Amino acid sequence: MFHQAVWDEKLIIEMKGKRSLRLPYEDRDYNVEIPDILKRSELNLNDNEEHEVLRHYVRLSQMNYGVDLNTYPLGSCTMKFNPKLSEEIVSMDQVRYIHPYQDQSTVQGALQIMYELQEYLKVIGGMDAVTLQPVAGADGEFTGLLLVRAYHENRKDYKRREIIVPDSAHGTNPASSTMAGFTTIEIPSDKNGLVDLNALKEALSEKTAAFMITNPNTLGIFDENILEIARLVHEKGALLYYDGANLNGIMGITTPGKMGFDIVHFNLHKTFATPHGGGGPGAGPVGVKRHLEDFLPVPVVRYDGKYYYLDYNVKNTIGKVAGFYGNFAVLVRAWAYIKLQGGNGLRKVTERAVLNTNYIRKKLQGHYDLPYKELRKHEVVFSGSNLKKYGVRTLDVAKRMLDYGVHAPTIYFPLIVEEALMIEPTETESKENMDHLADIMIKIAQEAEKDPELLKTAPHNTAVKRIDEVEAARNPVLTWKMIK
Numbered sequence: 001m002f003h004q005a006v007w008d009e010k011l012i013i014e015m016k017g018k019r020s021l022r023l024p025y026e027d028r029d030y031n032v033e034i035p036d037i038l039k040r041s042e043l044n045l046n047d048n049e050e051h052e053v054l055r056h057y058v059r060l061s062q063m064n065y066g067v068d069l070n071t072y073p074l075g076s077c078t079m080k081f082n083p084k085l086s087e088e089i090v091s092m093d094q095v096r097y098i099h100p101y102q103d104q105s106t107v108q109g110a111l112q113i114m115y116e117l118q119e120y121l122k123v124i125g126g127m128d129a130v131t132l133q134p135v136a137g138a139d140g141e142f143t144g145l146l147l148v149r150a151y152h153e154n155r156k157d158y159k160r161r162e163i164i165v166p167d168s169a170h171g172t173n174p175a176s177s178t179m180a181g182f183t184t185i186e187i188p189s190d191k192n193g194l195v196d197l198n199a200l201k202e203a204l205s206e207k208t209a210a211f212m213i214t215n216p217n218t219l220g221i222f223d224e225n226i227l228e229i230a231r232l233v234h235e236k237g238a239l240l241y242y243d244g245a246n247l248n249g250i251m252g253i254t255t256p257g258k259m260g261f262d263i264v265h266f267n268l269h270k271t272f273a274t275p276h277g278g279g280g281p282g283a284g285p286v287g288v289k290r291h292l293e294d295f296l297p298v299p300v301v302r303y304d305g306k307y308y309y310l311d312y313n314v315k316n317t318i319g320k321v322a323g324f325y326g327n328f329a330v331l332v333r334a335w336a337y338i339k340l341q342g343g344n345g346l347r348k349v350t351e352r353a354v355l356n357t358n359y360i361r362k363k364l365q366g367h368y369d370l371p372y373k374e375l376r377k378h379e380v381v382f383s384g385s386n387l388k389k390y391g392v393r394t395l396d397v398a399k400r401m402l403d404y405g406v407h408a409p410t411i412y413f414p415l416i417v418e419e420a421l422m423i424e425p426t427e428t429e430s431k432e433n434m435d436h437l438a439d440i441m442i443k444i445a446q447e448a449e450k451d452p453e454l455l456k457t458a459p460h461n462t463a464v465k466r467i468d469e470v471e472a473a474r475n476p477v478l479t480w481k482m483i484k
């Protein structure tokens with residue numbers, strides 16, 4: 001409505017004396033007969049001028065927080081700056097306007113992008129084949145576990161109905177396991193936060209279908225026993241599943257394939273560029289080793305040296321797991337991001353993410369409890385339990401951070417850390433930003449001691465004050481209308 005156009009003065013809408021909305025002139029007959037039943041006698045429009053309307057919307061946009069505004073330290077999510085080039089590419093007509101029903105000969109470029117992405121992910125994951133279909137990490141987990149099921153059933157090994165997960169696992173892991181029809185067995189972590197080998201040995205049996213872990217784990221610690229873990233799991237005839245949400249901690253340096261994993265899902269919206277605030281959009285491609293290739297969902301994108309095509313002819317396919325070919329625009333962003341970085345670039349991404357994490361780990365040590373002392377990879381989990389003596393909880397720290405104009409870290413996850421505060425700086429934050437974040441958190445720890453009430457009633461400077469989360473969960477108001 002603010003774009004340049006030829007204005008027809010007659011079409012300027014006058015609102016109680018103030019001019020706000022101007023409609024562009026078009027050579028069209030506006031004298032359309034509107035049935036009375038559709039007409040309102042009075043328009044209850046606000047009495048604002050154009051610049052007032054603009055200010056209103058700009059102000060609304062500033063009530064929100066995003067990666068383009070400031071540091072976004074949420075852990076386990078890899079919330080990074082997302083190159084605007086990827087956004088430009090997905091906005092191109094060639095990407096926006098293609099249709100899944102188009103003939104394959106007319107979408108060779110799109111298929112080439114998908115094929116190349118499959119190839120890149122094979123290398124990054126150390127896998128032999130990839131499906132791009134799943135539309136989220138959790139969907140990748142579900143798909144991967146259906147592959148596990150198909151694999152064992154194909155071998156007539158029907159008793160393998162159990163999936164083992166460590167207690168540090170993301171909630172989607174046991175949920176996917178249940179969705180795929182398995183029973184989930186949880187094992188405790190050892191005192192270093194790693195897989196407890198004895199607990200694993202005890203849990204493994206001829207009923208185990210797979211062990212599902214992420215490495216580095218949700219504490220950000222790399223499990224150095226991974227080769228031994230792989231040996232134990234395979235020795236029992238089970239498969240090893242890699243939750244790839246933490247790939248930002250190893251990418252370009254090692255691969256899940258080298259660690260002995262059979263299946264891996266990639267969270268393209270975490271590691272490879274798609275902005276994913278508010279729960280979407282995403283893509284969770286799954287990579288597998290050779291022995292699982294015949295079970296992949298269809299279609300798989302293939303190339304015969306001249307022509308890219310969709311292959312529906314996969315021997316023991318589990319079928320389709322998403323409409324058409326997956327979340328295409330997310331795939332394109334990931335492809336562009338990988339091309340932009342190159343192999344060395346991806347390695348640098350990891351190195352810098354790890355450096356940032358350990359920098360903030362050192363800076364905050366002494367101000368917040370730090371369970372588990374090891375070096376971290378992509379993220380670090382502190383504990384706010386040292387503030388409990390002032391009556392302050394991690395939630396209060398998180399709310400107070402909003403007053404200083406930064407987003408809070410992930411809180412209360414993983415469950416094995418009391419009063420958890422999980423920070424993932426990613427590769428994109430500068431030293432200045434890391435210092436800024438650390439200074440704020442240190443200041444808040446001092447405030448907790450001097451003026452705990454200030455934290456407990458925070459945030460004070462935001463558009464929305466502290467909400468009653470229990471009330472919101474128990475009695476959700478699922479309408480935009482005001483309810484008295």
Ligand SMILES: *Cc1c(COP(=O)(O)O)cnc(C)c1O
Nearest residue numbers: 076077136137138170172243245
């Ligand atoms: C985010 C995440 C998942 C789930 O991925 P979604 O894309 O959100 O479905 C699984 N595991 C870990 C460790 C994660 O951080």
